[in-house]
Amino acid sequence: MTHATVDVMRPPYPTERGLDVYNTKLGMWVFLASEVMFFTALIGSYIILRFGAPGEWARPGIVLNIPVTAINTFLLICSSVTMVKAYATVADGEGHFFRLRPGARLSERLDFGLKFWMLATIIIGATFVSIQVYEYLHLVHRGLLPSGVREGSELAELVANGTLPAATMGLFGSSFYTMTGFHGFHVTCGVISMAYLYFTKTLRGKYSQQDYRGIETIGLYWHFVDLVWIILFTIVYLI
Amino acid sequence: MTTVAATAQVAHGHHDDRPFIRKYIFSTDHKIIGIQFLFVSLFFLLVGGLLAMQMRWQLGFPGKPMPGGGILPETMAPGGVILPEYYIQLVTMHGTFMVFFAIMPLLVGVYANFLIPLKIGTHDMAFPRINMWSFWSAFAAGLVMLASLFVPEGAARAGWTMYAPLSARHDYSGAELGQELWSISIVLLGLSSILGSLNYITTVINNRAPGMTWFRMPLSVWALFITAILGILALPVLSGAAIMLLFDQILGTHFFDPPAGGQALLWQHLFWFFGHPEVYILILPAMGMVSDIIANGSRKPIFGYHSMVFAIISIAFLGWIVWGHHMFVSGMNPTLGSSFMVSTLVIAVPSAVKTFNWMGTMWRGNLRFTVPMLNAVAFVAMFVIGGLSGIYMAATPVDMFIHDTYFIVAHLHYVLFGGSLFALFGAIPFWFPKMFGRMMSEPWGKIHFWLTFVFYNLVFFPMHTLGMAGHMRRIYDPTQYEFLKPYQPLNEFISISAFLLFATQIIFFVNFWYSLFKGKKAPQNPWEDNGLEWSLASPAPHGNWATTPTVYRGPYEYSSPQATEDYLPQYKKLPTDREPATAPVAGH
Amino acid sequence: MSWWLPLKGSTFAGEIDGLFIAILVITGIAFVIVEAGLIWFVVRYRARPGRKAFYTHGSTRAEVIWTAIPAVTMVALGLVSNHYWVQIKGRNSIPPNAYPIGIHAKQFEWQVTYPGPDGKLGTADDFTVRNQLHVPAGRPIVLALSSEDVIHSFFVPQFRVRQDVVPGMDIKAWFQATVPGTYELGCSQLCGLGHYRMRAQVFVHTPEEYDAWMKRAAKRAAQGEASE
Amino acid sequence: METAHKRPNYVAIWAYLFILTVAELALAFELPISRNMKLLLLLFLAVWKAALVALFFMHLKFERWNLRMLALVPLPLAVIFVLAAMSEHVW
C-alpha cells in the first residue's frame, strides 16, 4: 500500500493502468500464481510418491484424526466467509451486517461490520492454527514423525501388527508434515498480516468505500489458503 | 553529436535529501537496486571464474600442485594438490555461482530493475519496498552460499543439479553443513526471484507511460517481462524442491530416499521442471537487450518486431514442456522421451526466427561497431553454435552417447558464456552511462572483446571434441581412463586458454572500475538511441521523470524518413503525431 | 587422439553415428548460413559517413520462409530420431534372445553378475565379478541394472550405450558388441568423490573365447574365489 | 473500483461448501463403492469446492477475462508436471 512510507518522489497521479486492476491486487494475483507452483511442487510430489509407493499407502483414516480435521476444515471455510463479508461490507458500504441499533447511520454500521468480520476472521484463523498445533502434538505423541514412525510408540505397534503398512509410513510422515506444515505456515502468515492490518488500519478507520485495497488483497490471499486446504484435506485425509 | 534536448524532458533538479543509508543501502529506488545487484553479481562472477580456474588447473595438470594453491587448507588441497572431494565442490559451486548468483542476477536483477521503469516511462517499480527485499534476500542467499565454502567438510558436492540421493544423504556425499546451506541459500534465492518477478510483471502491466502500448515496448522489456513470468512460475518449484531436499537432509524425511520408498527421479523431474525454464530465464533477457543493441548499432528498425515478440513468447511457453530432455537416459519412460525430444526440437523454430531477424536487422544497415554492438553480434554468432549443439542432444539416440560428456559442457558454455555473458559485456557498457554518468573506455573495451572472443572459443570449442570422445563430466582426473589419456594435451590446451581467458577479464575489471571514477563524462544520449531512458540526464536522477513522458511511436525508428537524424526517439513529438488517448489499454 | 567419434563397437553405433552425421549436416548448413551471413554483413554494411540505413520493418515472406524450413527440418529429424530411439531404448526394444548380465553399481565399483553356464540369472550357478565385464561379440546382451546407493551411469563409449543406474529402480539396457577387444566402462553420473575412478574393464570375446572364459570363471567361482 | 455486479449470497455459498464437505466425509467413510470411483468423486468434489472459493470468494467470476487468464495460467503447468512424472510408473 502506498500510504505507509510516502516517498517524496512518488508520482502524484495514479500510475495504475493496463489491466484496470490496481497494483496491489494484480501483484497479489501474480504472487498467488507463484504459490500455485510452490504447492504444485509439494502436492505434486506427494501424488507422485503415493502413486509409485511400494505397496499400500499408510491409512490416513487410522493415523489421522479425521473428525477434528473436518471441524478444522469447516472453520477455515467459515473464516473465508467472514473474510468475504468484511470485504463486501467495506466495498458496498452497507447492507452486509445486522443493524447495530435501530436507526443507526450507515457509516456506523459499516465501521462496525468491517471490524467485526475482520476480527472474526482473525480469531477463526488463529483457532485453525491452534487446532493444527494440537493435532501435530497429538500425532507426535502417538509416534508419527516426519521421518516415519517412532520406535516403541502406539503407531509402531500398529505397524508391527500389520494394521499399518511399514513400507510407506516414512513417506507418509514426510509428505504429511511438509504439506500441512507449509499450509499452516501460510495460515499463520495470513493471521499475522491480518492482525497487523486490523490494528494499524481497520481500527484507525483507514478503510472506506473509496479505498479498501488492503482488505481485498489480503482477502484474496486468505481465500487462496482456504482453497489449498480444501485440496489438501481431500487428498491427504480423505483419499 | 546531435541532441534532442529540445524535446527531451530533463529531470528537474529535485534535490534528494535522503540519508546515505536510505539512498544507497536500504534503497527502494529501482536504479540503485539494479546497481547493487550489479556489484554483487559481478563479484560472484569473479568467484565463479576463480573456481573455474582451479578446476581447469586440475583437469589440465592432474595431481600437480596448483600455483598459489598452498594457501588452501589441508582439507581442500594439501600442498596445493586439489583433492577429489574439493574438485567436486569446485564443480558444484562453479555451476551454482555462475547460474544462480552471477548470470541470473546480472540479467534479471540488474537489468529488469534498471531498465523496466526507465524504458516504459514510470517513476519506480510497483512495489519499491518489496523490490528492496528482493535484493536483500538475494544478497543473503549469496552470503550463505559463499559461507558454505568455508564450513568444515566444505561446500555442497553433488553438482549444480544436486541430484538426489547423493545430495540428500550425508553418508553418500560426505558433506554435511555445506549440503544444507546450499538448500537454504536456494530457498532464499527463490524468494528473491519471486519478489522481483512479481514487481516486474505488475510494473509492466500497469505502469506504462501514456502511449506505451504493448507493441511499442522495446524487445528488452518484452523479454524481461516474459522472463519474469518464467521466474514467478519456475522458482517456486525449485524452492519447494529445495525445501524437500533440506528436510531430507535435516529432518530425515524420505522424499528422495529410495530404500524408504522415495524416488530419485522425483528430484530430477522437479529440478528440471524448474531448470529448463531457468535456462530461458538466463537467455531471454540477453536476447532482448541484444535486440535493442543490434537495432541501435545497425541504425535500422528491428526486422520483424512482431515475430520477435511471438518468438519470445513461444520459447517461454515451449520451455515448460521440454524438461525431460535432461533425463533421456535417466531411466525415464522412453515414450515420454520421444515426446520431450519433439518438443525440444521445436524450440529451434522460434530460435531460428530470432536469429534470422537479427541478421535481417543488420542487413543493409549502417553498422557502428561500438563495444556493445561488437558484443551483441558475437552473442548471435556464439548463441547459434550453442543452440545448434543443443540439437544433437535433443535427438535422443545421439544424447544417449553424448549425455554427461564435455559435449554438454561445451553446449552450456556456448549458450551461457557465448550467449548470456557476451550479451552482458554488451549491455554493461551500453547502459553504463545511464547508471553512472560516465562512459566505459571504448579502446579497452575493444581489446577486451577481441581477446575474450578468441580465448573463449579456444577454451570451449575443443570441448566438443572431448565430448565426442566420451570424456565424462565432473571427473576429477581424466587420466584415470586409458581412452582419455590421448586427450590430455587437449585438456592442457583448454586449461591454458582458460587462464588467458581469465586474465583477459582483468581488462574488463580495470576498465569497469576506472571508468566508474575517471571515465569520460557521458552525454545524455551517447548511443543516439530511441529508448525513453535516454531522455533523462546521465546518470538518471532519482524518481526518473518530473512529469511522466509520453510515447509517440515504436522503439526502433532508426533511419526513419520522417527524421533528419538517423534516429527518432520514442518520446519525440513530431507535428504529425497525435497525443495518445488517455491510458494505453491492454491488448493494443 | 582422434578428432572423430570413437570406434563403432556395437550394432547400433552405426545408426547413432549416422544420425550424428545427419545432424552435423543440418546444423552445419545452418551454421554456415548464419556465420557467413554475419561476417558478410559486418564487412559489407559497416558504417560509412553520409549513408543512411535502409528503412524497413521486415518482410512477411522472409519470416514465413525461415519459420517453415526449420520447422519442417526439425519435425523430420524428430521422426527419424524417434525411429532409432524406439529400436534402441523403446520399451519393446530388448531382443527376446538377449543374454542376461546383472550389474550392481555402488560407490565406487561395478559388481557384474554372470548367469553362469546355464545362461539364466537368478539361479544357483550365478557368480559375481568386480569391475570386469565380459561379453560375447555378436550376441545381444541385456543388462539388469541396480544400484546400492546413489545414481550411477553405465557408459561404454565404443558401444554408444549409456544408461543411468538408479537406486530403487530396476532398469534394463541392451546392446550387442561387434568388435572383440578390450574397452573401458565408465561411470558417467556424479556419484561422490570416487566418481572419477569408478571404472571397469570391458572384454568383448569371440563366442568361443567367451564360452571358455565362462567355464573357467564359473569353476573358479564355485571354488569360492569369485572376485578378480 | 468495480462493483457493477450484484453481490452473490455468501451465506448460500457457505452452505453449499458445507454440504459438499459433508458429502466428502460421507464418501470417505460410508459408501460401499469401488475405490477408484470414490477417488474420482472425492477429487471432483474437491475441485468443485475449490472452484466455488475461487469464483465467488475471490470473485474471479466477476473479473475481466485477462485477470482470469492470469489466474489460470499455472494450472495446466501443474497438470503437465504431475502427469508426466506419474507416467514413470505406468510403462
Ligand code: HEA
Ligand atoms: C542459456 C542457457 C541455455 C539455452 C538457451 C539452451 C538452449 C537449448 N538447449 Fe540446453 N542446456 C543448458 C543451457 C541452455 N540450453 C544447460 C546449462 C545445460 C546443462 C545442464 C546440466 O546438465 O548441467 C543444457 C543441457 C541441454 C540438454 C541436456 C543434455 C544432456 O544432459 O544430455 C539438451 C537436450 O536436449 C539441451 C537442448 C537445448 C536446445 C535444443 C536448446 C534450444 O533452445 C536452442 C535453440 C537454438 C538454435 C537451434 C540455434 C538458432 C537457430 C538457427 C540458426 C536456425 C536453424 C537451425 C536448425 C534448423 C536446427 N540442452
Ligand code: HEA
Ligand atoms: C554462466 C555460466 C558459466 C560461466 C560464465 C562459466 C565459465 C567458465 N567455466 Fe563453467 N560451468 C557452468 C557455467 C558457467 N561456466 C555450469 C552451469 C557448469 C556445470 C556445473 C556442474 O557440472 O555441476 C560448468 C562446468 C564447467 C566445467 C566442467 C567441470 C566438470 O564437469 O568437471 C568446466 C571445465 O572446464 C568449466 C570451465 C569454465 C571456464 C574455464 C570458464 C571461464 O569462462 C571463466 C572465465 C572467468 C570469468 C568469466 C570471470 C570474469 C570476471 C569478471 C568479468 C568480473 C569482473 C568484476 C567486476 C568488474 C567487479 N565449467
Ligand code: CUA
Ligand atoms: Cu558412479 Cu559416478
Ligand SMILES: [Cu+2]
Ligand atoms: Cu533444458
